[in-house]
Amino acid sequence: MTAAPRPGGAHRRTATPVPRPVLNIVVRAAPLGPAHRLGLDAVATRSGLHPELVRRFVTLGLVDATRDATGRLWFEPSxxxxxxxxxxxxxxxxxxxASLGLVLDLLDRISELEDALRRSNAGSRSDESWI
Structure with missing residues (x-):
């Protein structure tokens, strides 16, 4: 028995399906730079600030950044x-x-002192458990 003719005179073929080729898609990502660091554009985007303002903050010492051999700025994730x-x-x-740098330093120092106080209080509580 033969396959029934299709409209237009074409016959249905019963051959095995041809496997489709696998597409390998290559995506180029932005260079990651040093491990666990963010570039200037990423920091500016995440903070909602213009990159030039971020550069100014680096110049004023308000935010820490390092430069690589090409001069690009790299920031901590924080x-x-x-x-x-x-x-x-x-x-x-x-x-x-510029004066906010002093305020930031004082706030950081207060946080360090509070942490030290918490650690010392936690240690003294464990020593007083016999009372």
């Missing part, structure tokens, strides 16, 4: 949070950006 902190302080206090 840089967007630091930039948000700077913006909040700037909005709340009538200070210029």
């Amino acid at each position: 840089a967007p949070a630091t930039l948000a902190r700077i913006q909040r302080l700037r909005a709340a206090l009538p200070l210029n950006y």
